[in-house]
């Protein structure tokens with residue numbers, strides 16, 4: 001029987017749902033060496049035990065079909081079974097032998113040292129309950145819970161807290177069956193869950209405690225679950241299934257590998273980019289999920305303010321020149337490029353791209369994948385593209401002088417060129433191009449404009465509104481007389497408790513105006529360009545972000561995570 005796990009369910013709940021068998025459950029709790037798997041202990045059952053339960057003699061493991069399964073030492077006191085049974089109104093007791101190492105750990109949990117426990121202590125036990133015949137198992141448990149609740153001295157309160165701390169917070173994803181089909185199905189189900197939570201990446205990280213799975217949602221990694229089993233080492237098994245899905249070599253575990261595959265998850269087609277990396281505890285695997293449908297359909301959806309869209313669209317309407325999109329990795333540059341290209345595509349234009357990798361497939365666009373091994377680099381690809389009579393050329397990224405030079409030449413000879421660069425802001429893009437060795441006169445005549453951008457998480461509708469403090473207003477250079485209302489992240493079920501849902505861009509859109517063109521010829525330093533931008537009234541990234549905070553699209557906290565703002569001036573990270 002295959003079961004994808006029912007995260008957070010106890011073994012009792014799994015048994016009730018028919019998702020596991022008693023034998024499987026017991027062997028998950030105590031393996032054949034007698035080692036107790038503490039993570040499977042049923043906290044509800046533990047807290048239901050009466051306060052005087054002899055925890056140093058008997059570990060409550062599982063209550064099922066009128067029987068309480070308890071963990072006991074190797075040579076239990078012969079009277080123990082009867083004592084325990086009397087304790088619970090004659091409930092049937094079944095023993096499972098627990099190895100000494102597990103006992104030591106248990107003693108630590110219950111605040112005892114192994115030395116001060118002897119079988120003789122059984123004599124301290126006294127049946128607490130009056131015999132009550134014919135109680136159903138459910139009634140018995142209810143009764144136990146009531147007793148527990150009424151017991152103020154409850155040492156098991158301490159037990160519960162310690163256990164809580166011991167048991168990993170990450171829910172275990174159980175795969176009850178060990179056959180490969182079940183595991184493959186479960187991995188697929190997990191990818192579907194990731195997609196439905198809008199995750200962009202899934203990380204599978206081998207650790208001593210199994211395979212930890214994390215999702216990157218809105219740019220932030222978060223624990224999702226953990227593959228762990230006492231029956232088999234799921235670390236290798238799960239990674240092997242992923243490798244098969246991605247058509248990677250499963251025998252090769254010492255070399256990093258990468259592959260790409262198209263799958264249908266939750267009814268939509270996605271591309272999965274899978275990469276593996278050997279680490280200390282085994283192969284780590286990361287899956288990037290690339291939905292076939294580009295979610296971004298318009299510049300407004302990207303978060304570009306209406307007031308700046310006209311400027312940017314005017315650049316796109318030109319027949320020649322270069323537009324650069326800049327920002328660090330994960331700042332949304334690719335989405336902006338694709339959205340822009342989608343606007344430009346029509347039957348009268350030849351649109352060609354050279355990318356590494358091709359992330360989304362665009363209709364009526366000739367996309368070229370960089371293949372360094374085959375000699376198809378950005379620059380080589382670009383040269384070939386230019387012999388193919390293009391109108392619009394998109395270069396995934398300008399990384400070297402050669403590519404930059406060809407791109408500039410193309411932009412000066414009747415082509416509209418779009419590309420990206422890793423720079424912090426619009427002004428430093430010009431400095432960067434000069435540093436690369438491009439002549440200033442070429443930059444000033446080829447460059448139409450620069451878009452610098454970042455992504456901020458949008459605050460979820462569960463947010464609270466508040467009036468910002470004087471200090472916060474001062475930091476943002478806002479006058480305190482205004483009635484500003486900001487949003488504070490709260491967290492609800494919909495946003496997985498994060499307080500945020502989705503992301504959008506903040507943009508600095510810098511046109512290379514006549515004054516900037518002239519300035520570039522004189523090899524300006526960064527501050528000179530920045531001063532000129534302030535003079536021209538070009539909103540900086542920080543300024544653009546502050547507008548989103550004021551409109552309660554995001555929080556001040558989130559903005560500060562992405563852009564650094566100082567009182568003196570506004571500088572971007």
Ligand SMILES: [Zn+2]
Pocket residue numbers: 460461462463490491492493494495496497499500
């Ligand atoms: Zn929420």
